[in-house]
Amino acid sequence: MTVARLTGITYYPVKGCAGTELSEAELTSTGLRHDRTYAIADEKGDLRWQWGDPGLALITPESAEGELTLRAPGREPVRADSADVHDWLTDVLGAPSTLVRSPDGNSGRLHLVSRASLDALNHRIAERGGTALPMNRFRPNLVVDGWDAPHTEDGAARLTIAGTELAFTEDTIRCAITMVDQRTGRRSGPEPLRTLADYRRADGGGVAFGAYFEVRRAGRVAVGDEVVVGSRTSPAAASRSA
Structure with missing residues (x-):
């Protein structure tokens, strides 16, 4: 079985601006420090x-x-x-x-997206003649690679990374920011929202991609650390329209 690992850590010192990639970081009770x-x-x-x-x-x-x-x-x-x-x-x-x-800071949340989820989305975009999108369109704090199934993050009630423990809080409902090219600083729709609307509609409205987690046990994490799913939510949440 493939071992899932942390392959990206990014924090955003100024909300809405470009992120800063890190090789290691401290996870506090309020999320990534200075995010x-x-x-x-x-x-x-x-x-x-x-x-x-x-x-x-x-x-x-x-x-x-x-x-x-x-x-x-x-x-x-x-x-x-x-x-x-x-x-x-x-x-x-x-x-x-x-x-x-920032009046709300990072709201104590970590935004996590898996590489498998992005690969599945890009496969669908390619099928309709579109161009693959980079991970930075979704501005995650943490990127995980190695899960076989896309959207595993949706159904992971608990994750452990090194000595830390994260708890799922909610799906990430995507907005128009995902249609901004982070390299050029220009609007570049309609993807990914057009394709996500085909298969990732959320019950409360909008489309979901990625998930938010809160830090239950603080500590340091580094790129390359193993990511372990400690427990899962309901099967419906784990497999929803994946």
Whole structure:
């Protein structure tokens, strides 16, 4: 039997902006440390999101020694605590923008997607003549490879990774952000929502892809760690429209 392993760890210091890939990370009771600590607000104080501002995908936050720096193509980097950061964001996004503390942070959740789920989706997209999508379209915190069945994450009530334990909370209901090309910062629909609508409709509406977990036992994880399904939810949840 294939051993499932953690093959990706990504956190998003600024909500809606590009993620930072890690080789190892600390999982705390509130999720990945520093995940979605900041957000970007418009002139009304509403938080910007990628479908409305796809250029957010081109802003890359980098954290080092407790300092957060923002980078974007063709711009000089700026520190998050600089007096110039708001003008910098306004220039990059082309509209008044302010860096703020995210009101909800990461909500104590980890977003997990398996490679098997993405492979199954891309197979369906290819059958209708479309192009395969990269994992970053779904902006997961954790990526697992090695599960034979797609959407195993849906039915995993408990997961253990190294010394940590995660508990399933809910399916991830996908929105229009999945149609933003994370490389170019441009809208690029209709996939994946068009194809997901064929076979991943959620009972409460929308389409589901990936799952949210909460940290029940904190600790450190690293790329390459084995991922073990400790217990499962109902068979219906595990096999729903997969």
